Amino acid sequence: MPIQSPGLFFLYLCLMIQKHCFECGAALIEKELEGEGIVPYCPKCEQYRFPMYNVAVSMIVINEQNGEILLIKQYGRPWFVLVAGYVNRGEQLEHAVGREIKEETGMTVSRIKFNRTSFFEPSNTLMCNFTAYVKDDSELTPNQEIDSYQWFTPDEARKNIRPDSLAERFLNAYLDDED
């Protein structure tokens, strides 16, 4: 397949990942769909099979009392990241935000704000970033998925989050918007 544009290259990657129909297992072919271009197609089911990917939420957790941001360390790694987790099938993103924060930190989210999304190729995941506000840190009881945590001022958070990560890009974009 000739690769002529970044868009086609992305489609090519998707076709490489997803070669078979998820319903019947037949090999997918490429077929033109009006308005969409070339889309994987199952000749047996006679249906288009759009590329599938995972969806996750990532959260800038903010203490409403003092504006500090929660960063966490996980899975024995030395760097600070944002609280994040996968969205369940059928679950609303806004529900996943509150659920993940409750599960991992014990804290109740009082309100959320959508920021932006970014596709994370290594795990075939669409990452959806939100700001999530908590009233204070009195409920904070991290679960076993969290090795350690720390509250940072916005400037400190910028300096301490894992460099060159998607979490850093989300955090910096959010803080730049707030300025």
Ligand SMILES: [Zn+2]
């Ligand atoms: Zn099929």
